[in-house]
Amino acid sequence: AQRVTQPEKLLSVFKGAPVELKCNYSYSGSPELFWYVQYSRQRLQLLLRHISRESIKGFTADLNKGETSFHLKKPFAQEEDSAMYYCALNIAGNTPLVFGKGTRLSVIA
Amino acid sequence: DTGVSQNPRHKITKRGQNVTFRCDPISEHNRLYWYRQTLGQGPEFLTYFQNEAQLEKSRLLSDRFSAERPKGSFSTLEIQRTEQGDSAMYLCASSNPTPYEQYFGPGTRLTVT
Numbered sequence: 645a646q647r648v649t650q651p652e653k654l655l656s657v658f659k660g661a662p663v664e665l666k667c668n669y670s671y672s673g674s675p676e677l678f679w680y681v682q683y684s685r686q687r688l689q690l691l692l693r694h695i696s697r698e699s700i701k702g703f704t705a706d707l708n709k710g711e712t713s714f715h716l717k718k719p720f721a722q723e724e725d726s727a728m729y730y731c732a733l734n735i736a737g738n739t740p741l742v743f744g745k746g747t748r749l750s751v752i753a
Numbered sequence: 754d755t756g757v758s759q760n761p762r763h764k765i766t767k768r769g770q771n772v773t774f775r776c777d778p779i780s781e782h783n784r785l786y787w788y789r790q791t792l793g794q795g796p797e798f799l800t801y802f803q804n805e806a807q808l809e810k811s812r813l814l815s816d817r818f819s820a821e822r823p824k825g826s827f828s829t830l831e832i833q834r835t836e837q838g839d840s841a842m843y844l845c846a847s848s849n850p851t852p853y854e855q856y857f858g859p860g861t862r863l864t865v866t
């Protein structure tokens with residue numbers, strides 16, 4: 645079965661510091677990986693997906709098939725980045741997502 | 754159309770009662786998903802539809818749970834004989850094949866007392 649692991653429940657960083665939210669997955673095929681974000685009192689929304697290889701709000705993530713990882717990175721954290729971040733996996737387009745347990749990012753001023 | 758909507762937003766019920774939640778997807782989306790999220794967990798898949806056809810049900814979906822999407826538009830999720838373990842946030846999402854992205858609703862928070 646597919647599984648997504650986010651080892652950190654909470655990550656606290658100072659404003660301006662680099663951020664890395666870890667995500668590892670288990671799946672023998674070629675999955676599609678996503679990062680979803682949930683800001684306070686808002687709904688879950690897509691942040692980025694590995695296929696598009698784009699940077700959103702300064703965040704990037706690279707799929708490393710050898711390490712089965714899809715870590716989310718940002719060089720300089722901002723206070724508005726404070727939120728809950730979920731890594732998710734999809735084994736075929738337009739099918740249910742498998743989510744990790746999430747990491748709460750807290751950016752301290 | 755301002756996105757996926759869910760009603761009610763909150764539901765408190767006594768153990769043993771039946772509850773029904775509604776999800777209205779983005780109008781042109783043909784796929785609709787239900788997830789459940791408990792404290793400290795990510796969303797977990799329950800079931801999904803393509804138009805009116807229910808394509809898959811998770812093992813999390815016990816016999817007390819039933820979902821429908823009668824006309825391929827809105828969907829309902831019913832829980833019969835609720836138990837305290839059913840207390841959770843129930844999320845609905847919808848998508849189209851291209852570009853594939855699941856858009857989530859605000860969720861319905863169920864509390865079973």
